[in-house]
């Protein structure tokens with residue numbers, strides 16, 4: 023027997039203009055996308071912006087429903103839309119931001135477990151790490167790959 027552990031490294035920023043330029047535009051796309059969320063129940067408007075290897079940026083936002091489980095998070099809307107439009111193109115980065123009561127959330131948005139699993143599989147399919155930018159107006163976290171959010175993802179043996 024031996025003790026094992028995970029080490030997760032991520033970069034913290036205090037404000038948006040400290041980030042590299044391509045992250046800034048991705049974050050701004052996520053904030054803009056949050057404005058179009060359909061969130062009449064939670065009032066929590068989330069936007070996600072996905073940068074593809076071909077340079078395209080795909081955005082999504084949370085889409086709620088009166089039958090709550092029927093809704094979908096911004097991250098999965100964006101990732102599934104990217105997969106639908108460009109099934110063979112890898113994702114390089116995703117940025118997530120949230121707006122509540124008309125203001126961008128101060129703390130970084132952290133994806134739910136289901137979105138982390140979907141992000142992992144998208145990364146696995148693409149064969150390249152997906153950088154994850156979790157935006158808050160007072161703190162921004164940048165992670166290098168999906169498993170930094172989900173260290174032991176679910177997989178099916180032999181699945182591609």
Ligand SMILES: [Zn+2]
Pocket residue numbers: 095096097098133134135136137138
């Ligand atoms: Zn989610």
